[in-house]
Amino acid sequence: MAKKNKKQKTPAPAPVLGALAPTPSPGQEKTSRQLKAEGAAAIIKAGWRAVVHPGEGSLRRHMAAQFYPWKVGATVLAAGLLASQVAQVSATHAMLAALATGAGAYMALRLLRTLKARQRQATRLAAEWAEIDPAHARVCVAAAGVWLIAVILIQPANLTAWWWAGLVGLLALLALGSRFWAHHRVPRVLAAAAEAGPTPPPPPGEHPVARKWRTRVATTTGCLPGTKLTDLVDEPYGARGQLHLVPGKQTISSVRSAAGYIATALGVSEADVLIEQVEPTEDDPKPDSSILDIKIVTVGMLTKKVPLEGDRLVVDGADVSIRMGPYADGDGEALWRLYTTDSIWGGFVAGSTGSGKSGLIDALALGIWQTQNTIVIYLDPKNGGSSPRIFDRAHWSVGKDPRTWDAILDGLIEVIEARGLENSARLKVSGFTPTKTRPGIVVIVDECHVVINAANAERWGRVGREGRAAGVQALYASQIYGLQTFGGDDAVRSSATAGNTVALRVSRNQSSMIADIPLDPSTLPKITGVGLVDAGREVAFKAAWAPSEVTAAQMDAALEHAPQELDPLAAGAFDAGSGGLYSRRHEIAEQQVANAEERLAAYEAGRAPAARAGGDTEVALPNLVEGVVPSVEIPEVDPALLTDVDLGLGILATVETDPAQQRLARWSGAARAVLQELLAGGVLRRKELETRVRASQECSRATVSRALDDLAEAGEIEALPNRRGWQLAV
Numbered sequence: 001m002a003k004k005n006k007k008q009k010t011p012a013p014a015p016v017l018g019a020l021a022p023t024p025s026p027g028q029e030k031t032s033r034q035l036k037a038e039g040a041a042a043i044i045k046a047g048w049r050a051v052v053h054p055g056e057g058s059l060r061r062h063m064a065a066q067f068y069p070w071k072v073g074a075t076v077l078a079a080g081l082l083a084s085q086v087a088q089v090s091a092t093h094a095m096l097a098a099l100a101t102g103a104g105a106y107m108a109l110r111l112l113r114t115l116k117a118r119q120r121q122a123t124r125l126a127a128e129w130a131e132i133d134p135a136h137a138r139v140c141v142a143a144a145g146v147w148l149i150a151v152i153l154i155q156p157a158n159l160t161a162w163w164w165a166g167l168v169g170l171l172a173l174l175a176l177g178s179r180f181w182a183h184h185r186v187p188r189v190l191a192a193a194a195e196a197g198p199t200p201p202p203p204p205g206e207h208p209v210a211r212k213w214r215t216r217v218a219t220t221t222g223c224l225p226g227t228k229l230t231d232l233v234d235e236p237y238g239a240r241g242q243l244h245l246v247p248g249k250q251t252i253s254s255v256r257s258a259a260g261y262i263a264t265a266l267g268v269s270e271a272d273v274l275i276e277q278v279e280p281t282e283d284d285p286k287p288d289s290s291i292l293d294i295k296i297v298t299v300g301m302l303t304k305k306v307p308l309e310g311d312r313l314v315v316d317g318a319d320v321s322i323r324m325g326p327y328a329d330g331d332g333e334a335l336w337r338l339y340t341t342d343s344i345w346g347g348f349v350a351g352s353t354g355s356g357k358s359g360l361i362d363a364l365a366l367g368i369w370q371t372q373n374t375i376v377i378y379l380d381p382k383n384g385g386s387s388p389r390i391f392d393r394a395h396w397s398v399g400k401d402p403r404t405w406d407a408i409l410d411g412l413i414e415v416i417e418a419r420g421l422e423n424s425a426r427l428k429v430s431g432f433t434p435t436k437t438r439p440g441i442v443v444i445v446d447e448c449h450v451v452i453n454a455a456n457a458e459r460w461g462r463v464g465r466e467g468r469a470a471g472v473q474a475l476y477a478s479q480i481y482g483l484q485t486f487g488g489d490d491a492v493r494s495s496a497t498a499g500n501t502v503a504l505r506v507s508r509n510q511s512s513m514i515a516d517i518p519l520d521p522s523t524l525p526k527i528t529g530v531g532l533v534d535a536g537r538e539v540a541f542k543a544a545w546a547p548s549e550v551t552a553a554q555m556d557a558a559l560e561h562a563p564q565e566l567d568p569l570a571a572g573a574f575d576a577g578s579g580g581l582y583s584r585r586h587e588i589a590e591q592q593v594a595n596a597e598e599r600l601a602a603y604e605a606g607r608a609p610a611a612r613a614g615g616d617t618e619v620a621l622p623n624l625v626e627g628v629v630p631s632v633e634i635p636e637v638d639p640a641l642l643t644d645v646d647l648g649l650g651i652l653a654t655v656e657t658d659p660a661q662q663r664l665a666r667w668s669g670a671a672r673a674v675l676q677e678l679l680a681g682g683v684l685r686r687k688e689l690e691t692r693v694r695a696s697q698e699c700s701r702a703t704v705s706r707a708l709d710d711l712a713e714a715g716e717i718e719a720l721p722n723r724r725g726w727q728l729a730v
Contacts (some may be wrong), residue, residue, distance in 0.1 A: 064221065076144045077169065080151040087152045097152050105145035109138060111424060119267060129180060131260070131466035138178050194299075207232040208297055209239045209266065216265035223261035224250060229294065236330045238298035243275065245290040252277060252292055256519065270523050272297035274329055274539040279346065295329045301542070302328050302530050308546035309556070312367035318433070322367030324360065324502070325529065325543040334533045334541035336364055336500050338371065342431020344440045346464060346473035347500025348493075350481045350514065350521070355504035356529035358387050360543045361444065361477055362551050365390045368442050369558035373434040375566065377443045381404055381450040386477075389552045390444065396585045401591070406450055407578040409459050412443065412472055414483065414577025415570050416463070419470040423570060432471035439563040440471040441570070448476040449485040454666045456718045457487025466494025473499070481506070481514050482712035488666045490710075501534040504543075663716065670707035673697050678717060678728050685725040 037499045045512045083101065087094035109130070111117055117127040118375050130137040133466045155164045206214075210229045227250065236433045245255070255262075255275055263270040274295040278287040306325050314321045314335060321335035337345050349364075351357035365387075368374050375395040383399035384391030391397045398404045425431050429442050434440040443463070445451050452460050460474065467473050476496050478485050481503075486492035505522035514521060516534040524530050529543035546554070566574065575582040602609035636698035660679050664672055677684060684692075697703075708726065718729045 012312060015203045046073070064561050065125055066181060068191040069173060069180055071128070072144075073169065073173045073177075076148065077166070080148050080165070080169075083148055083152050084155055087155055094155070098149050101145055101148045101152065103486060105141050105148075109141045112137065115264075119264060124264075128261070128264070129183075133179070136176075136179055143172050145178060154719075156258050206237065207241075210241075210625045217262055222265070223258040225257065226250075231701050235295075235329070236299070237271070237295070237301050239296045240329075241294055242278075243292045245292065245600045247290045250290075252289075252319055255292065258543075260523070265297060268296060268298060271302060271525050271540045272328065274327075276538055290566055295539075297328050301330060301394075302527055302540060303327075304542070306542050306544040308363055308366070308544040311370060312363065312544075315369055320371060322364055322534075323540050323544070324531075325362060327537055328542070332537065334502075334531075334536055336367070336502070338368065338374075338442075339434060339440070339533065342429070343434065344432055344434070344442075344473045345468065345499030346442065346475050346496065347502065348481075349475070349477040349502045349504070350479070350506055351504030351531070352506050354528060355506070355531075356543055356545070357477055357479075357504055359529060359545045360502065360504070360531070361446065361475075362387055362389055362555075363544055364475065365372050365444065366395075366551065367556060368553055369555060369562045371434070371440075372561045373436050373563065374440040374442055375563055377441065378446070379443065379451055380410070380446045381391070386446040389548065389555060394444075394580070395564075397589070398451075402451075404581060404588075406456060407581050408443070409456055409463070411464055411466070411574040411578035411582055412441070412574075413459060414573040415441065416470040416472050418469050418569055418573035419472075420466070423469070431469045436470060436563050438471070438567045438570075441473070441566070443472075443474045445474055445476045447478060447503065449478045449480050452485070452487040452492065454487050457489035457492050460487070461489060461492040461495055464492065464498065468499075479506070482713045483671070484714050488671075488714060490667075490669050490671060490707075497534070501619055502531055503533075504529070504531040631703065667711075667716075670697050670699050670703050671711055674704070674711060674726075675716065675728070678726060683720065683725045683727045689726060 001187040005600055030061065079101075083097045086097050099194055105153060112123065112127045112130040114127075117123045126137075147165075151165055154161070154165070156165050171705050185629060207229075211228075213229045216222060217224050219225060220530070222429055224245075226246040228244050229241050232239050243255070245251070252275065259270050259273050259275070262273050274297065276293045278284075278291055278293050280287060312323050314323060318339065318341040319337075321337050324334045324336055326333050326557050339345070349357055349360060351360070359628065368376055376390065376393075378387075378390050378394035378397045380391060380397070381400045382388045384397065391399075396408070398408065419432070423431075432440065459725070463474050464471060475497065477486075483490060485492065486496065497516050499517040501514065503517050505524045505526065506514075506521050517532045518538055519532050519540075521532055524532070524540060527542075530540050531543060532538075533539055571582065581588065599609040662677075664675055671692055672691065677689055677692050686708075689708075690701055693699070693704045693707070694701065708717070712719065713728050717726050
C-alpha cells in the first residue's frame with residue numbers, strides 16, 4: 001500500500017507568473033479577433049469619410065476654392081496619361097482620342113452652364129466661374145483641350161518628355177488659375193470658426209428651406225456667412241420668413257447682389273428669391289434694417305398665364321392706377337400710375353423682342369379707355385404692326401410718317417399752352433382733373449427710338465414736363481433704354497421715367513442703364529410678360545394677357561363709354577398746332593388705307609406701284625450695304641419754279657459752323673460737360689475726367705459713369721486700349 005500511495009502522489013503546483021494572462025478559451029479568442037477587425041474597419045471608414053466628406057470646420061472645406069484648380073489640373077493630367085497610352089496603339093486611336101478630347105472640352109463647357117452643374121458639389125465652383133467670367137472659363141477649357149491634344153500627338157515616351165509636358169501644364173495652370181484665386185481669396189473666417197466651436201446639430205423640425213440656407217448659404221464659405229432664416233411658414237407659392245443679417249457687415253444690397261448664389265443654393269430661379277425691407281407697422285414704426293422679409297417661390301407662379309379680364313383700374317379718390325399683373329408670390333399687383341391729384345402721368349416700357357412688351361401696351365391702353373375720361377393717340381413706326389388693336393381704335397393713329405409725327409407734337413404743345421391759359425384765366429386751378437367733357441390725352445409712342453431725334457427731343461421733353469398739369473402725357477415703349485432712344489437728351493429721359501418705369505427682360509448692357517429699378521432686369525427668366533417696376537414692391541410681376549380677339553372685344557366694350565372727341569378748346573388748339581391735320585385725320589387715314597391697298601394690288605399684279613404722294617405713309621428706307629446706293633427716280637422740275645420757290649440754299653450758311661458746337665448742341669448735363677472736357681483736353685483718364693465733370697456739374701460719380709456709357713453707346717466717345725483713358729470718336 002505504501003508503494004501504491006507513493007506512485008499516486010499529487011505533484012506540486014507550478015509557480016504563477018503575474019506577467020502572463022490566462023489562456024483564453026476558444027470562444028473568447030474568436031470574440032477578441034472580431035473586435036479587432038471591427039476597430040480597423042471603423043478607422044478605415046473614418047479616414048475615408050474625412051477624405052471624401054470633410055467636416056464643416058475642416059481645412060479642406062475652408063480652402064475648397066483654393067484647392068479646386070489643382071484638382072482640375074490633376075484630372076487633366078490623368079486624362080493626358082490615359083489618352084497618351086490609347087494614342088500609342090495606332091494612328092487611328094490617336095485621331096479618335098484627339099477628336100474625343102475636342103468634343104469633351106466643348107461638352108464640358110456646355111454642361112457647366114446647366115442648373116445641375118451649379119447644384120452638384122463637384123462642379124459647383126466651375127459652374128459658378130463659367131457664369132461669373134465666361135470668357136476666362138472658355139480660355140481654361142481651350143487650354144486644357146490643347147494640352148491634351150498636344151500630349152496625344154507628341155506621345156511622350158520617357159520620363160524627360162513627360163517632365164517637360166508636365167512643366168508646360170503646370171505653368172499654364174498657374175497662369176490661368178491666378179485669376180480664379182484672385183476672385184476666391186482665402187476666407188478670413190478660420191479664427192471665427194475656431195472660436196465658434198463645433199457646428200451645432202440641426203434644430204428639431206427644421207424647415208427644408210432653412211436647412212439648405214444653413215448648410216449652403218450661411219456657412220463660413222457661403223455667400224452670406226452668419227445669416228439665418230427664422231419664422232418660416234409654408235404658403236401657396238412656396239415659403240415665407242425673415243432673414244437676419246450680420247449687423248454692420250451685410251445690407252439688403254449685398255443680399256441682392258448674391259441672389260444668383262442664393263438661388264443655386266436653394267434650387268430655384270433667381271427671380272423666385274424675393275427680398276424686401278420689413279414694412280413699418282404701428283407696433284414697430286422703425287423696423288430693424290438687419291432683418292428682412294424673404295419669400296422663396298417654388299411653385300412656378302411666373303410661368304402661369306394671367307388672364308386679361310375685368311376692370312383694370314384701381315381707384316382711390318383722385319388717384320387712378322392700372323393693374324398690370326400680380327407679383328411673383330401673388331401678394332398684390334404691379335400698378336401703372338395714371339392720375340393723381342391735379343396730374344396725369346406717362347412713363348416708359350422697356351423690353352427686348354419676345355418679352356411681352358406689345359401685350360403690356362395693349363393692357364395699358366385698355367385700362368386708359370376704361371377710365372371713361374381719356375383718349376389715346378398712337379404713333380407706330382411699324383404702321384400698326386406693333387399693335388393692330390390699338391392702331392384700329394385710337395383717337396388718332398399714325399404709322400411711319402415723320403412729318404405727321406412732328407405736326408402732332410406741335411399740336412400737343414399747343415394744347416398744353418391753351419389748357420395752361422385756361423387753367424389760369426378761367427378755371428383758376430393749377431392742375432388737371434379729367435372729365436368726359438375735358439378728357440386727358442395719352443400719346444403712346446411705340447418704338448420711340450425711331451420717333452424721337454435730336455431735332456424734336458426738346459419738344460418731347462416739354463410734353464413730359466409741362467403736360468402733367470395740362471392733361472397731356474406720353475407713354476414711350478422701346479427695346480433700348482440708352483440716351484439715343486430719347487434723342488440724346490437726358491432731360492427727355494428723366495421726364496419720361498418720372499411717372500412710371502417698367503422693365504421687362506432686356507439685355508445686360510441695357511439693364512445697367514435703368515437706374516430707376518434697383519433689381520437687374522437682365523436676370524429675369526425668359527418668360528413672356530415677366531417684368532419689374534420702379535414703384536411698389538421690388539419683386540418681379542407677371543403681366544396679364546389675353547388672345548388678340550379677346551383683347552379687341554374688351555377694348556370695344558371700353559370704347560363704348562370712352563370720350564370720342566376732345567373738348568372744343570383742346571380740339572381747336574390741336575388743329576391749329578398741327579396745321580389743320582387734326583380735323584382732317586379721318587380723311588387722311590382713309591386716303592392712306594386706299595394708297596396702301598393700291599400698292600399691295602400693284603405688287604400682287606407684278607408691276608411697280610405708282611409714285612407715292614406727299615401725304616402717303618412712309619416706308620422704311622433700304623439699308624446701304626457695301627456702298628451700294630439704291631436707285632431713286634428723280635422727278636423733273638419745272639424751270640419756271642426756280643424763280644419763285646426757295647430751294648433751301650440757306651443751308652449753305654451752316655457750312656462753316658463749328659462741328660464741335662454741333663456735337664455739343666446734341667447733349668446736355670453731365671454728357672455735355674464730358675464732351676467739353678475732351679474737346680479741351682484731348683485724351684483724359686477716367687479718374688481725371690470724373691473729377692472735372694463732378695466739380696463743374698456738382699453731380700455724383702454714378703451720373704458721370706452713366707453719361708460716359710451713353711456717349712460711348714452713341715458713338716461720340718471711345719475708350720483707349722488698356723484703360724489709358726477716353727477720347728472723342730472720329
